[in-house]
Amino acid sequence: MKFKLISITIAALVLAACSVRDTTHHLSINEALNSAAAKKTLNSNVKLYFAKSAKGTVLAKDLVTNKKTNAANKTDVEACQWAFLSAVKQFQDRAVSMGATKVTNLVSYYKKNVYSSATEFECHAGHLISGVALKGDIVK
Template sequence: MKLSAKLGIIVSTLAIAACAPRDTTHHLSISQALKSPEAAEVLNPNIKLYFATPAPGKVLIANTVTNKKTNAANKSDEKACQRAFLSAVKQLQDKAASKGAKKVGNIVSYYKKNTFKSTTKYECHAGHIIGGVALKGDIVK
């Protein structure tokens, strides 16, 4: 095979591989995300969060699901994941506030309806263009 043909095959293979969809799973620190400057700007300090443990009180709504995506282009996976995580947590807090609740308990990752339960980590999936976090939790008064 001629060198130009080999080179053409190699370039084509690399181009196809570069365009292939990416779905990288990450398990990242909840506390690091919650202590970030971005968290201080967007989260409600009056709505308490309980990860992988029940919140004390009366459950008003069980298994509330949120699924947030963010633009991951030109961001590290960790930065995109943190932004999606904070958006998901904020949505749970907003739901709690709208129901007069002060807590969200039993928060677990729920990406594609698969539960990842941890008191210290959340699950995020990052691709070339989009990062996503899905959470499920109970709204508690």
């Protein structure tokens, strides 16, 4: 009887530790863009417009990026900010390759669900992986 109780307890602990977590966060765009990591990573020559458009010629519309990062040993905010910066950098790199100077209409697009905000981005954090998806336009 004692062995059975210990086995059930261990099994319950293992299942709890292995359970899938998908916590939705809405985090500050400005905080992420003003971080030390952003200053090292992002291109200041490519302007970013969240949830709004900018004047110019649209070179590519409704592009999507979906970035994941290792969340182990990081807070959800740290992991989410890193995934966000990776997604923004991919847009900026694409803009530069096309000769553009702006990325506009940037919205969160996790699992093809739009979350449009000029001040916050959406991130989904799990035990081991966090992810950010963005959709936007490249403008010259």
